[in-house]
Structures are given as C-alpha cells and as structure tokens.
Amino acid sequence: MSKQMLCGERISAMIFLLLCFMIVSCNDTENEESRLSNEAEITSFTMTGLADAVEIKEGKVMASVLYGTDLVQIPTVGISAGATIAPEDIVERDFGSAVKYTVVAEDGTSKDWEVIVTVLPEALSNRAKILTFELDELQEDATITRGSVEGVIKSGTDLSSLKPKITVSEGATISPDSEVAQDFTDPVEYVITSEDGTIVNWIVMLSVLPSNTAKILAFELDELFDAATITDGSVEGIVKTGQDLSSLIPTIRISDGASISPASEVAQDFTSPVEYTITAEDGTEVKWIVNLDEGMILEDFEGGSHIFSETWNGGTTTIVNNPNTTGNSSAKVGELTKTVGPDYNLSLVGALPSSISNFDLSRSGKFKILYFNPNASAAQVQMKIEIPGDDYAVTVTTTKTNQWEELIFDFSDKDLDVTVDKLTFFFDYYNSDGSRKFYLDDFQQILE
Numbered sequence: 001m002s003k004q005m006l007c008g009e010r011i012s013a014m015i016f017l018l019l020c021f022m023i024v025s026c027n028d029t030e031n032e033e034s035r036l037s038n039e040a041e042i043t044s045f046t047m048t049g050l051a052d053a054v055e056i057k058e059g060k061v062m063a064s065v066l067y068g069t070d071l072v073q074i075p076t077v078g079i080s081a082g083a084t085i086a087p088e089d090i091v092e093r094d095f096g097s098a099v100k101y102t103v104v105a106e107d108g109t110s111k112d113w114e115v116i117v118t119v120l121p122e123a124l125s126n127r128a129k130i131l132t133f134e135l136d137e138l139q140e141d142a143t144i145t146r147g148s149v150e151g152v153i154k155s156g157t158d159l160s161s162l163k164p165k166i167t168v169s170e171g172a173t174i175s176p177d178s179e180v181a182q183d184f185t186d187p188v189e190y191v192i193t194s195e196d197g198t199i200v201n202w203i204v205m206l207s208v209l210p211s212n213t214a215k216i217l218a219f220e221l222d223e224l225f226d227a228a229t230i231t232d233g234s235v236e237g238i239v240k241t242g243q244d245l246s247s248l249i250p251t252i253r254i255s256d257g258a259s260i261s262p263a264s265e266v267a268q269d270f271t272s273p274v275e276y277t278i279t280a281e282d283g284t285e286v287k288w289i290v291n292l293d294e295g296m297i298l299e300d301f302e303g304g305s306h307i308f309s310e311t312w313n314g315g316t317t318t319i320v321n322n323p324n325t326t327g328n329s330s331a332k333v334g335e336l337t338k339t340v341g342p343d344y345n346l347s348l349v350g351a352l353p354s355s356i357s358n359f360d361l362s363r364s365g366k367f368k369i370l371y372f373n374p375n376a377s378a379a380q381v382q383m384k385i386e387i388p389g390d391d392y393a394v395t396v397t398t399t400k401t402n403q404w405e406e407l408i409f410d411f412s413d414k415d416l417d418v419t420v421d422k423l424t425f426f427f428d429y430y431n432s433d434g435s436r437k438f439y440l441d442d443f444q445q446i447l448e
Contacts, residue, residue, distance in 0.1 A: 037082050040103040040111035044078030047095070051120050061115040067122040071095045075115075082106030124196035127169035134165040139209050149204040155211035155281070156256060159184040162206070171195030210282035211257050218253040219290065225363075225447040235290040241368075241446045243294060245270040250290075257281030299443040301332045323439060327404035328370055333441040336427055365412035366446035371405055372439035373398045379438065382426040383409040395429075408446075 045054045045061045049069030055062040065071070077089035086102045093099050095117040104110045133142040133149045142151035153159065166178040175191045182188050184206040192200050219228040219235045228237035239245060252264040261277045268274050270292040278286050301319050320335045322328060373379050378401070384393040394409045427438050 036107035037080065038105045038107045038109040039080035040083050040105035040109050041080045042077060042085075042101065042103060042113050043080060045075060045115065047073050047075040047117070059111065059113050061113060063115070063117045064120055065117055067120055069119065071117060071119070077101070079103050080105060124194075125169060125171050126194050126196045126198045128172050128192040128194035128198050128200035129169045130166055130174075130190065130192065130202050131169065132165075132167045133204065135162060137162060147200065147202055149202065151204075151206050153184075153206050153208045155209045155213070157208055159206060159208065164204075166190070168192050169194060210280075211255060212280045212282045212284045213255040214258050214278035214280040214284050214286035215255045216252055216260075216276070216278065216288050217255065218251075220251040220253075221248060221292075223248055224292075233286065233288055235288065237290070237292045238447060239270075239292050239294050240448060241294060241444065245292060245294060248292070252276070254278055255280060297442060297444045299334075300330065301334045301441055302330065320439075322441070323374070324372060324402070324404065328372070328441055330441050333370075333372070333439050336438045336440070338428065338431075338433065338436050364445050364447050365410065365414060366448075367409045367411075367444065368406050368446055369409075369443045370441040371398060371407045372403070372441075373401050374439070375401060375436050377401075379428045379431070379436070380426075381407055381438075382429060384424040384426070385411060386424065404441075 042056055042061055045056065045063060047063065047065070049065040051064040051066050072092060072094045074090060074092045075095075077085060079085050080103065083106060084104045086104070087093075095115065099115045099117075101113045101115065102110055103113060130144055130149055133144060133151065135142075135151065135153075137153050137157045139152045139154050142149050153162075160183045161181045162184050163179050163181050166174060168174050169192070172192050172194045175193075176182065184204070187203050187205045190202045190204060192202055194200075216230055216235055219230060219237065221228075221237065221239070223239045223243045225238045225240050228235050239248075246269045247267045248270050249265055249267045252260060254260050254264075255278070258281060259279045261279070262268065262274075270290070273289050273291040276288045276290060278288055280286070316339075317334055317336045319332050322330050322333045367383065369381075369383075371381060378398045380395055380397050382393055382395040384391055392411060392414050394411060396407045396409060398407070399405060425440075428436055
C-alpha cells in the first residue's frame with residue numbers, strides 16, 4: 001500500500017471520530033435541557049394571625065386571619081424547587097387587598113399567583129362576669145369570687161333599698177340593672193348574659209357590720225317638766241314640783257341593736273342618780289348616769305356653793321344646823337338675824353351660778369321657800385325679782401310660829417319672759433326689833 005493511501009485512511013478515521021464526538025455532545029446537551037423543572041408553584045404560605053389552614057390551588061392562595069390582625073406583614077412563602085419568586089418573600093406587603101406574586105420555574109416557565117387574605121369577624125365573647133360591685137355604704141371593697149359577691153355594710157345601714165353600681169364583662173348584660181334599688185335583707189340574684197348568649201347566675205350577699213354605738217337617744221317620763229337633756233354618758237331632767245322620785249317608770253330609747261340594763265319601762269328610785277348600762281350590738285358597754293331633780297331647787301343650804309351671797313342693812317345670813325327637823329328633815333338651813341335699829345333687813349341673792357342657768361320666768365313665775373318663824377308674832381317676807389331696768393315684788397305674811405311652813409311667791413301675773421338677774425328677800429319690813437331671827441330652806445322654782 002502506498003504511503004499516500006495510508007495517509008488518506010488516517011484522515012478519514014479522524015474525521016469519523018470527530019463526527020462521533022459531536023453527535024454524542026449534542027445528545028448530552030439535549031438530555032440536560034430536558035431534565036430542568038418547569039414547576040412554578042407556591043407550595044406553602046404562612047403569616048401571623050392565621051385562623052385556619054391556607055388553601056392553595058389554581059394560582060390562588062386563600063388565607064383567613066383573626067379579627068384585629070395587622071395585615072401589613074412579611075409572609076413566609078414556599079415555592080417549587082429551583083424556582084424563584086417576585087417580588088421576593090422577604091418584602092413587607094399590605095394584605096388589605098389581593099397581593100400578586102410571579103413564580104419562575106427552573107426551566108424558565110413563569111406562573112402568576114394571587115394571595116387573598118380574609119379577616120374573620122370579631123368573635124363573640126362567652127364571658128359573663130361581675131367585675132366590680134360599688135356601694136357607698138360598703139365598709140370595705142366587696143369580695144368577688146366565681147358566681148358570688150360578698151360585702152360588709154356600715155353599721156346602722158338599712159339593707160332594704162340600696163343602689164349598687166355593677167360593671168360586667170364587655171358586651172354582657174345584667175338583670176336586674178345596675179344602679180337600681182334592691183332589697184339586700186336576703187341574698188339577691190343577678191343574671192349576667194354574655195355577648196354570645198351564655199347565662200351565668202350571680203348571688204350577692206350583704207351583711208351589716210355590728211354597731212359599737214351604745215347611746216341613750218331619748219328619755220321620756222310623764223313626770224318631767226320638759227324634755228331631758230342628754231349628753232355623752234348622762235341624762236339630766238327636772239321633774240315637776242311635788243312628784244315622788246322613789247318610783248318613776250321612764251321609757252328609754254337606745255341605739256339600734258343595743259340593750260339596756262336595768263330595762264326601760266321598769267320603776268326606778270331616782271332620789272339618787274341611777275346608773276344604766278348600754279351594751280352595743282358588738283358588745284361595747286357604756287355606763288350612763290340619769291339624774292333627776294324635783295322642780296328647780298335654787299338653794300338648800302347643804303354642801304357646795306350658795307346663791308345667798310350677801311346681807312345688808314341690819315342683818316346677817318349664815319348657815320346653821322336645822323333648829324327643828326319636824327316638817328323639814330334638812331341638816332342645814334339658812335339663818336337671818338336682825339340687828340337693832342333698822343326698819344328692815346334683807347338677804348341678797350346675787351348673779352345666779354351657771355348650775356341653775358335654766359332659772360327664768362319663761363319656765364315658771366312661781367317660787368316657794370320653807371320658812372321657820374321662831375318669834376311670837378307673824379312676820380312679813382318680801383321677795384323681789386330684779387331684772388335689767390326694772391324690779392317686781394311679792395309680799396307674803398307668815399301664819400305659823402315655831403314651825404316650818406311653805407311660803408309661795410307668785411309672779412305669774414307679771415307675764416315676764418326673762419332670765420332673772422338678781423333676787424332680794426326682805427324680812428319683817430318696818431320692824432326694828434333686833435332680837436328677831438328667821439330660818440329659811442329649800443328655795444325653789446315651782447314647775448307644774
């Protein structure tokens with residue numbers, strides 16, 4: 001074989017191999033292209049506030065979110081392997097209206113998607129609670145537990161008509177209404193109906209705090225001249241003149257819930273002060289002293305201060321032992337001794353002390369005094385009332401000697417509605433016999 005022929009055969013073989021390589025290369029490219037995905041799907045979608053599963057089909061993503069969810073969010077979007085999405089899923093979007101995405105598959109195929117988010121209606125509440133219970137009469141805040149309200153009311157409060165202010169769960173209603181008067185003497189039932197129709201019955205129970213008040217509020221007695229004076233711990237009263245204090249039956253009204261000992265409307269001896277014990281509802285005890293006086297005794301010459309303050313013009317007044325206890329059991333009496341010469345003498349009662357500040361002619365214009373005349377003949381006694389700018393006198397003649405007798409001085413016809421400023425007694429007017437003495441006791445305003 002010639003060299004030339006051999007060379008031609010080699011060239012032909014190389015050309016053949018080259019053609020085979022080119023054919024194989026083309027087949028590999030075609031196979032590689034045929035393996036790229038054409039899927040451009042949204043495979044998952046999540047966002048904050050989803051109410052239930054997301055529906056993905058036919059180019060749409062359908063999602064529902066709870067009421068109140070913020071619709072401006074960055075969602076998480078799952079797509080087919082090898083695909084891309086525009087705009088990117090890391091971009092914040094407003095889902096208040098439909099949002100469009102385009103997904104491009106690995107092989108370049110593209111698909112448009114629409115995401116539609118629906119906001120669910122606000123859910124109706126099933127809460128049916130009493131949240132607050134307010135009442136001015138409460139001692140402290142009420143205790144609210146499941147289905148019940150308990151409260152303590154200030155002592156002395158009437159439970160029969162109270163108007164509580166009650167707040168309940170949002171959207172719920174209450175029956176009977178808040179701020180409507182109810183009788184809480186027994187437990188009261190309130191019905192709370194929630195927004196979704198759930199009904200819960202609530203019981204409100206109120207109790208009154210035991211009172212610590214232990215007072216005498218009123219002291220009534222037929223024999224009283226006028227209403228008794230009641231202050232803290234004491235009752236002072238003036239009984240009509242001539243009444244027997246040894247067995248009087250008062251009607252005593254005391255604090256609600258309290259008790260009294262000795263009992264009201266039981267006879268007591270008021271010749272001395274009487275002690276009553278008032279026990280409050282909570283057990284607190286308070287002692288009360290009731291002091292009753294017969295009439296208005298202005299002077300009895302016993303211990304303490306005396307209203308006969310001075311003597312003048314021929315006589316002196318002193319306090320001595322009672323010279324005769326028949327008809328007058330007092331231990332001490334007043335003695336007036338005349339001096340020789342003057343036609344009259346007097347004993348002057350000065351300004352009255354505060355202890356007898358009630359002594360005025362608007363209460364009574366009658367007075368009496370026990371008088372003892374140890375002299376052989378009768379005597380005249382004059383009582384003069386002195387008020388600013390004027391004076392009035394009444395003269396009485398004694399009818400007994402060496403005996404105690406009552407002398408009455410009646411100024412009722414003077415019709416004076418004034419407080420007495422000064423009293424003066426004249427003894428044995430125009431009799432200058434200096435040996436005469438007089439005794440007096442229990443000067444009193446007559447209260448009838």
